[in-house]
Amino acid sequence: MSRVLTTLTNAPRDYAWGSRTLIAALEGRQASAGPEAEVWFGDHPADPAELPDGTGLDEWTAAHGGRLPYLLKLLAAGSPLSIQVHPTKRQAAAGRAAEAGLPAGAPRNYADDNHKPELLVALSDRFEALCGLRRAADTKRLLASLGGAADELVERIPEDAALGAAVGWLLSGDAQQLTDGVIAALAEARSTEFAATLANARRIALAHPGDPGVVVALMMNHIILRRGEGVFLRAGLLHAYVSGLGVEVMAASDNVLRGGLTPKHIDVDELMTVLDPAPGPVPVVLPTSAAGSSRGVEAFEVPIDDFSLLRARVAPGADARVSLTGPAIALATDGDVTVRHAGDSLVLRPGQAALMTPDADAEFTGTGTVFVAQPGGYPS
Numbered sequence: 001m002s003r004v005l006t007t008l009t010n011a012p013r014d015y016a017w018g019s020r021t022l023i024a025a026l027e028g029r030q031a032s033a034g035p036e037a038e039v040w041f042g043d044h045p046a047d048p049a050e051l052p053d054g055t056g057l058d059e060w061t062a063a064h065g066g067r068l069p070y071l072l073k074l075l076a077a078g079s080p081l082s083i084q085v086h087p088t089k090r091q092a093a094a095g096r097a098a099e100a101g102l103p104a105g106a107p108r109n110y111a112d113d114n115h116k117p118e119l120l121v122a123l124s125d126r127f128e129a130l131c132g133l134r135r136a137a138d139t140k141r142l143l144a145s146l147g148g149a150a151d152e153l154v155e156r157i158p159e160d161a162a163l164g165a166a167v168g169w170l171l172s173g174d175a176q177q178l179t180d181g182v183i184a185a186l187a188e189a190r191s192t193e194f195a196a197t198l199a200n201a202r203r204i205a206l207a208h209p210g211d212p213g214v215v216v217a218l219m220m221n222h223i224i225l226r227r228g229e230g231v232f233l234r235a236g237l238l239h240a241y242v243s244g245l246g247v248e249v250m251a252a253s254d255n256v257l258r259g260g261l262t263p264k265h266i267d268v269d270e271l272m273t274v275l276d277p278a279p280g281p282v283p284v285v286l287p288t289s290a291a292g293s294s295r296g297v298e299a300f301e302v303p304i305d306d307f308s309l310l311r312a313r314v315a316p317g318a319d320a321r322v323s324l325t326g327p328a329i330a331l332a333t334d335g336d337v338t339v340r341h342a343g344d345s346l347v348l349r350p351g352q353a354a355l356m357t358p359d360a361d362a363e364f365t366g367t368g369t370v371f372v373a374q375p376g377g378y379p380s
Contacts, residue, residue, distance in 0.1 A: 005341040008049040008353045012036035019078030022245040027351035041329050041353045042071035046254055070307035072329050072373040073248045080204050081241045082262035083213045086116035087274045088235040092255050107265040111254040117304045118250035119232050122225040123333055127244030130220040131282040132237050136160045139219050142194045149185035152178050164277025170212045171259040171268045179212045197222040213260025221282055230285035232302040236276030249373045251306040294321040310372040312364045319365045324358040326375035335368015
């Protein structure tokens with residue numbers, strides 16, 4: 001692979017849940033006319049980034065050793081994303097094969113045969129997400145604040161082992177009367193312990209009136225990330241981002257099984273085959289010192305070898321050096337950061353990205369923050 005340092009660009013994807021202000025503010029421009037949800041910095045064929053000469057990154061990687069195993073994104077949630085799960089590699093391969101005979105244009109669940117574990121790190125002061133199922137005993141305390149509107153659901157979750165079946169029952173639409181009653185009861189529900197969760201559910205209900213996903217959201221862990229905190233989403237984990245700006249890295253896949261809170265294709269039966277219903281808290285991922293790199297470089301360690309994510313923070317007199325393990329992408333999120341690599345240099349401003357090949361360390365100077373995504377990084 002020839003040595004290279006070059007900028008990467010891409011247009012924001014205009015999914016309906018995107019924000020008009022979050023990415024624009026990061027880049028220092030006026031609010032956009034429509035929603036800006038994600039900017040993809042990778043070589044996924046659905047939306048590859050571009051090199052300065054107009055070449056798609058997918059074309060470049062195909063000519064220089066093969067596809068990237070990861071996809072790096074900016075993600076801006078102005079309203080809740082769908083309630084969803086991602087498959088394992090085995091599930092993705094089986095699902096892709098099962099859909100091979102579908103006619104052109106038919107709805108599909110599997111865009112490729114890869115898994116899609118993902119890590120999101122908050123760039124905004126507050127990033128809200130729903131991640132995994134809460135334990136049954138805790139959810140029943142929350143549901144008690146609804147004044148009896150959820151009594152039938154409470155009866156269906158006597159223990160943790162019943163949570164998955166309850167999710168399937170709700171998302172199937174068979175519990176619409178209960179859904180309507182719960183949504184109506186949210187207006188008057190009060191709980192000191194679950195005040196933030198109830199407020200979040202009321203916002204979701206306004207965005208998706210009558211959607212059974214509103215009730216499922218009440219069964220999920222409500223996580224509030226602060227700037228620089230992360231969350232890792234393993235295969236099968238039910239989740240939905242709610243609001244905020246983040247940098248996200250995942251295995252190179254676009255496989256999503258949706259169950260609610262979306263006008264997109266929903267397949268509850270297939271979602272239930274992928275869902276891991278084991279309940280419990282989903283830990284916040286905090287950065288730690290990165291092995292092999294200089295001071296000022298931190299790693300967000302997660303149990304996956306498709307990608308690693310580093311954060312380098314630089315200031316005058318405090319430069320940073322990152323040892324690269326493979327083709328890497330650097331994404332600036334604040335300040336002006338100069339990247340020196342492969343005998344060349346360039347300046348990255350917030351929202352700008354660069355591709356770096358692994359034949360030399362990357363050095364960062366200036367004042368600001370840059371995230372570096374690259375393959376591997378999880379110790380075996």
